[in-house]
Amino acid sequence: MPSVAIIGRPNVGKSTLFNRLVGKRLALVDDRPGVTRDRREGDAELIGMPFRVIDTAGFEDEDPASLPGRMRVQTEAAVKECDVALFVIDARQGITPLDEEIARWLRALGKPIIVLANKCEGKGGESGLLEAYSLGFGEPLPFSAEHGEGLVGLFQALRPFVEGDALEEDTSSEDEDEEKSEEEIDLSPLQLAIVGRPNAxxxxxxxxxxxxxxxxxxxxxxxxxxxxxxxxSWQGRPVRLIDTAGLRKKARVVDKMERLSVMDTFRTIDYAEVVVLLLDGTQGLEGQDLRIADRVLEEGRSLIIAINKWDMVENPSAFLQAIREGLNDGLAQVKGVPLITISALTGRGVDPLLKAAFETRKAWSRRVSTGQLNRWLTRAIAHHAPPAPGGKRIKLRYLTQIKTRPPTFVLFGTRVDQLPTSYERYLINSLRSDLDFGSVPIRLHFRSPENPFD
Structure with missing residues (x-):
């Protein structure tokens, strides 16, 4: 699919334009400059014309070793790889020396450039729009990313560079609400999110x-x-990797930008299939790690825990044992979460990590027939019968799986509202161990038949 990169100095509205084109609030937006750091990609559609759009960090003239300098390297890479670049300027502020420097750099690349004079709503941007002619890229387009003005002009400008390639792409998509078969799931991209504390x-x-x-x-x-x-892709299997912002303790998150980043990370967890919680091997397991893990399990996502910087850990066997004990105490609702030691710097352990992720997704997506479930239920009750509060028996009659991802079951019986939590845990743990669900979160609901005389 053809790609369109959005470039410009900080705070000219690049991320607002990105969100406008993809039709979602994917990129974080704030009044302060320098919000975007890594380049973000998304599928856009403009008046029926599909393309790939890339949001980039604000272009700044800084030392390459500094953080703004490293951000600029990512921006340069995005523009070199794209088919056409949208050079966004702030029409209300006019052309600045940094805009002129960006223009010189873009001319040297030889890429097709479209100048977008943003913030042209009303009459405040007329002078800046006229100044944009001096950049030497032809007629600038008046635009307002905030209000959606100028989309037709942008469509006409992009069409010669985008439409030919876009028409060759198959834009048909499946209904995501339909439950996929096991084979379809195995061939679909693994949605793998990496979460953890900052600097892990x-x-x-x-x-x-x-x-x-x-x-x-x-x-x-x-x-x-x-x-x-x-x-x-890993060993020929598609993967969609999702990097996220670090999650600190809630009490320490006071900055608005960090709060937005945390909310973005939580949304990522909600839509992931497998979540890797990355621990810092030089710091060990902390309460914040357990809170993140608990959030992942509450959302019904598959969880894998990876201990990074393993090459820097002293006394590895004792350290690993301490981590296991901490997880057993802190994640009592799920036992046996995969624990893998890695080194992101050297690549140690990354293949076992990906293998575990695919195996975990398979268990998370597994469906068990009603017959097999009820044969298991008969054995589970024979091994450990439900209690009889007040001398009246609780009868468990019928079990069925109503959905996958995460595996969700409904158990029908009489007086099930009086089942103790301990017996519910027994059933869930037995489901995991006996039917090969591993450590994936399982949801078990109880239903009593309606009384026709009630």
């Missing part, structure tokens, strides 16, 4: 997996702000 090595792990410095990394904590999705 999430972006470094993504870069190691894909073999390219796609994500900005460095010693500074909290570099990643947006959740960035990257399409990739």
């Amino acid at each position: 090595g999430k972006s470094t792990l993504i870069n190691r997996l894909i073999g390219v410095d796609r994500m900005i990394t460095g010693p500074e904590a909290g570099i990643t702000r947006d959740s960035i999705a990257i399409d990739w």
Whole structure:
């Protein structure tokens, strides 16, 4: 699919334009400059014309070793790979020296450039629109990303560069609400999110997996702000990797931008299939790690825990045992969560991590026939019968699976509202162990038949 990169200096409205084109609030937007850091990609459609759009960080003239300098490297890579670039300027502020520097750099690349004079609503941007002619890229387009003005003009400008390639693409999509077969699930991209505390090595792990410095990394904590999705393949199997912002304790999150990043990470967890919780091997297991894991399980996502920086851990066997004990105490609702030691810097353990992710998704998507479930229920009751509160028996009659991802079951019986929590845990743990669901979250609901005389 043809790609369109959005470039410009900080705070000219690039992320607002990105959200307008993809039709969703994917990129974080704020009045302060420098919100976007890593480049973000999304599927856009403009008046029926599909293309791939890339949001980039604000172009700044800084030392390449600094964080703004590393951001600029990602922006340069995005523009070099795209088919056409949208050079966004702030029409209300006019052309600045940095705009002129960006224009010189773009001319040297030889890419097709379309100048978008943003914030042209009303009459406040007329002078800046006229100034944009001096950049030397032809007629600038008056536009308002905030209000959606100028979309027809943008469509006409992009059409010669985009439409020919876009028509060759198959834009048909499946109904995501329909439950897929086991074979379809195995062939579909694995939605794999990497979460954890700041500076645990999430972006470094993504870069190691894909073999390219796609994500900005460095010693500074909290570099990643947006959740960035990257399409990739492992041993011929498609994977959609999602890097996320680090999650600190709630009491420490006071900055508005960090709160938006946290909300973005939580949305990513909600839509992931498998979530890798990355621990920092130099710091061990902390309460915040357990809170993140609990959030993942509450949302019904599959969980894998990876201990990063394993090459820096002293006394590994004792350290690993301490982690296991902490997980058993802190995640009592799910036992046996896969625990894998890795080094994002060297690549140690990444293949076992991906193998575990695919196996976990398979269990998370598994459906068991009603007959097999009820044969299991008969054995489970024979092994451990439900209690009889007040001398009246609780009868469990029938079990069926109503959905997958996560596996969800309904158990019909009489007086099931009086079942103790301990017996519910017994049933769920037995389901996991006897029917090979592993450590994936299981939801079990209870229903009593309606009394016709009530």
